[in-house]
Amino acid sequence: MTTRTPRRLDLSALFTWLTGAALALDLLLIVGLLVLVAVRGAGALWPHPVWSLGLADGTRVLGEIHSREPIPDAETGRLGDAGRIRVRIGNRDVSGLDFRWIDETQVTSRETPRDAVLVERLEWGPFFGFPAEIRTRAGVVASGPDSVWTAFGPLHDAKVALRERLRDVERGAIGDVNHEIERVRLAERRLEREAPPEPARSERAAALAARRAELEARYETHLAELRALREELADGELVLTTADGAQHAIPLGQIVRASQPNALGLGGKLSLYADRIAEFVGGQPREANTEGGIFPALFGTVMMVFLMSLFVVPFGVVAAIYLREYAREGFVTRAIRIAVNNLAGVPSIVFGVFGLGFFVYGVGGSIDRLFFADALPTPTFGTGGILWASLTLSLLTVPVVIVATEEGLAAVPQAVRQGSRALGATHFETLRRVVIPAAAPGMLTGLILAMARAAGEVAPLMIVGMVKLAPTLPIDHHPPFVHLERKFMHLGFHIYDVGFQSPNVEAAAPLVFATTALLIAIVVSLNLTAIVLRNRLRRQLAGRGV
Amino acid sequence: MTAPALPLIEKPAMRVIDLKLWYGSSLALDSISLDLPERRITAFIGPSGCGKSTLLRCLNRMNDLVDGVRTEGSVLFGGRSIFDPEVDVNALRKRIGMVFQKSNPFPKTVYENVAYGPRIHGVRAKGELDGIVERGLRAAALWDEVKDRLHESALQLSGGQQQRLCIARALAVEPEVLLLDEPCSALDPVATAKIEELLLELREHYTIAIVTHNMQQAARVSDYTAFLYLGRLIEFGETRELFVKPREQQTQDYITGRFG
Ligand SMILES: Nc1ncnc2c1ncn2[C@@H]1O[C@H](COP(=O)(O)OP(=O)(O)OP(=O)(O)O)[C@@H](O)[C@H]1O
Ligand SMILES: [Mg+2]
Numbered sequence: 001m002t003t004r005t006p007r008r009l010d011l012s013a014l015f016t017w018l019t020g021a022a023l024a025l026d027l028l029l030i031v032g033l034l035v036l037v038a039v040r041g042a043g044a045l046w047p048h049p050v051w052s053l054g055l056a057d058g059t060r061v062l063g064e065i066h067s068r069e070p071i072p073d074a075e076t077g078r079l080g081d082a083g084r085i086r087v088r089i090g091n092r093d094v095s096g097l098d099f100r101w102i103d104e105t106q107v108t109s110r111e112t113p114r115d116a117v118l119v120e121r122l123e124w125g126p127f128f129g130f131p132a133e134i135r136t137r138a139g140v141v142a143s144g145p146d147s148v149w150t151a152f153g154p155l156h157d158a159k160v161a162l163r164e165r166l167r168d169v170e171r172g173a174i175g176d177v178n179h180e181i182e183r184v185r186l187a188e189r190r191l192e193r194e195a196p197p198e199p200a201r202s203e204r205a206a207a208l209a210a211r212r213a214e215l216e217a218r219y220e221t222h223l224a225e226l227r228a229l230r231e232e233l234a235d236g237e238l239v240l241t242t243a244d245g246a247q248h249a250i251p252l253g254q255i256v257r258a259s260q261p262n263a264l265g266l267g268g269k270l271s272l273y274a275d276r277i278a279e280f281v282g283g284q285p286r287e288a289n290t291e292g293g294i295f296p297a298l299f300g301t302v303m304m305v306f307l308m309s310l311f312v313v314p315f316g317v318v319a320a321i322y323l324r325e326y327a328r329e330g331f332v333t334r335a336i337r338i339a340v341n342n343l344a345g346v347p348s349i350v351f352g353v354f355g356l357g358f359f360v361y362g363v364g365g366s367i368d369r370l371f372f373a374d375a376l377p378t379p380t381f382g383t384g385g386i387l388w389a390s391l392t393l394s395l396l397t398v399p400v401v402i403v404a405t406e407e408g409l410a411a412v413p414q415a416v417r418q419g420s421r422a423l424g425a426t427h428f429e430t431l432r433r434v435v436i437p438a439a440a441p442g443m444l445t446g447l448i449l450a451m452a453r454a455a456g457e458v459a460p461l462m463i464v465g466m467v468k469l470a471p472t473l474p475i476d477h478h479p480p481f482v483h484l485e486r487k488f489m490h491l492g493f494h495i496y497d498v499g500f501q502s503p504n505v506e507a508a509a510p511l512v513f514a515t516t517a518l519l520i521a522i523v524v525s526l527n528l529t530a531i532v533l534r535n536r537l538r539r540q541l542a543g544r545g546v
Numbered sequence: 547m548t549a550p551a552l553p554l555i556e557k558p559a560m561r562v563i564d565l566k567l568w569y570g571s572s573l574a575l576d577s578i579s580l581d582l583p584e585r586r587i588t589a590f591i592g593p594s595g596c597g598k599s600t601l602l603r604c605l606n607r608m609n610d611l612v613d614g615v616r617t618e619g620s621v622l623f624g625g626r627s628i629f630d631p632e633v634d635v636n637a638l639r640k641r642i643g644m645v646f647q648k649s650n651p652f653p654k655t656v657y658e659n660v661a662y663g664p665r666i667h668g669v670r671a672k673g674e675l676d677g678i679v680e681r682g683l684r685a686a687a688l689w690d691e692v693k694d695r696l697h698e699s700a701l702q703l704s705g706g707q708q709q710r711l712c713i714a715r716a717l718a719v720e721p722e723v724l725l726l727d728e729p730c731s732a733l734d735p736v737a738t739a740k741i742e743e744l745l746l747e748l749r750e751h752y753t754i755a756i757v758t759h760n761m762q763q764a765a766r767v768s769d770y771t772a773f774l775y776l777g778r779l780i781e782f783g784e785t786r787e788l789f790v791k792p793r794e795q796q797t798q799d800y801i802t803g804r805f806g
Binding site for chain 2: 413415416418419420421422423424425426429433434437438540541
């Protein structure tokens, strides 16, 4: 009998292999994505060598080689050794193009001249050339590659300092005055609306007029200071010889930084790299977001996620506690639970539309009518802002928190609860002192998932307060310091905007990768913080170390 | 070790009078009447499912937490029925402590486990709590083993230590009665012996009711024994008498092991 086992295909081994292969594929895709983003993102700001290429038609080209692709053979159609290279030639104001494809067969000579200069400018993108001379109003300061380069450093530092002062005046002093003038304007409107009896009215009107005159005088002085600074900044220019021998003058005040990448050793490259990263992470965007930094977007993203957490945790946790600990199990509870779970599957843009209708127009509009009537018809809270965006996202993520919290609560054994009740603790005391602390890791899991989801969400934000360029951060030095009604920038939207909406997509592509890498880094570090916190809590509860 | 001979009529700490209990529509306790004499150990024995735990849980109204439970009859404690609607259940449970079959320490430190009850009942001062925790742990014969790890998680303790911690936790609120539901069922003989020794010490101060499946244990530690079968009290009396010459045939069969 024993020998007559029917022959069966051994599916278990096959199944093991299948599941393993699926996992491996998933991992490969994820790791591949991360590596691609990390490499391209980190490489975006690394200094490239500047090549001087001699072409068959006798012209010369100066620039960075960004990529190469093989060209199919004209007859066979197969890919051979022949290829073409993509060169970033910059000098957009002269040549009109940032990039140029060059057939490799056309290139007759290649070299990396040590004194080739890459100038990064506030406008028009990078410029490649050789130093020729530096001129100021007083005349030629230096000429010849070496002396120009030595003279350039201190001059440039002075201009950078000047630009900084200019910005301080613009954003600081003038911003303050504008802020004050706006307050006077609102006070005038309030006066008009309230229309108090005569002596009081003209007294207040006179006081306001005096205040306005004083502020306008202050504004004029600052403006004069600004004009003087601008004039000083405009003085001086760096003259470069382009690859084809023409001379081009760049105002010193327009130069972000200039470098001779070919002459740099590893240390020099590293410091240039660090400088660029610092500008990228901490600076303001320029040139329709395709250059400069992404600080406002970074700040907006992090602040929005934090605000969202602030709303979603109490809200979701309380709802879950009610569902799990107080509500009687029955049809209604089950229906609510199903509804909550389904809420997680609703397309996020729907939440955006709801946020716009309910928060922005409904709640925000009412707030405006009640508290900011002086500013109407200009909306204050009645338009998209970081507060409404965070609230919208917290609605979007609340199911995640509810589900995770409920699971955490359900995992607290009945025996432990009974132990507490047997000591004479009430239901509430048991909940507060035993059940909720024990369920805290579950709640943190919910928060982690919510934050990850919120940081990456873009669609609903587009209609409740996110903008491609916000003039001010939601936190600044004007009371009340935190301006929840302000619009904000967001890394996710920034990626879309820079990568697909900018006039110069090709030049911005590396920045897209860098921004993506940063967004991923933020999400990962937010999550890691929460995970570390959760594991510490778990360890405390389970008793491995305290 | 045998329990000393005692006069049968003693001052009862709790009196169960004609107690009936239903889970939904099924009768789990049928007209139970018995006394728990003060500062004596009373054992509940009987086959699985006969209602021992149910009876024990009635004594501090833990059955209130179970849906669909209905009781009739009364349990007197301090001259008053504990089912009286005016009775504060939480104050009652403070006076009648309970230790469960499976140890259930809170996922907190050893110290916090013992301090939990007193905190709930309003003790705030650190010095006072320290004293209560030490006394509780000493009373549960656990102090020497955990005095250096008071601030480590209670879940790190061994099973026997956890069970004694639960006893310490119950003692920390200074109850008058202690209910124990098979406190040794998950323990090895050494830990069991420790807890039995402990019970005999606690007997000096507390009225104790203990559920056990272990006949030797009941014989060793208890002064009185109640034998339950199918929700009914078959026999209740002094332990020695009940074990040596039971009045009922069913009791005889059960304690000699001739019984399902
Ligand atoms: N929560 C409950 N709901 C419904 N019936 C219950 C519940 N708890 C116990 N019962 C029933 O009541 C009867 C007595 O149960 P109980 O737990 O008191 O038995 P026990 O004597 O403690 O048994 P064991 O020795 O196995 O612990 C059993 O028939 C059991 O099925
Ligand atoms: Mg039982």
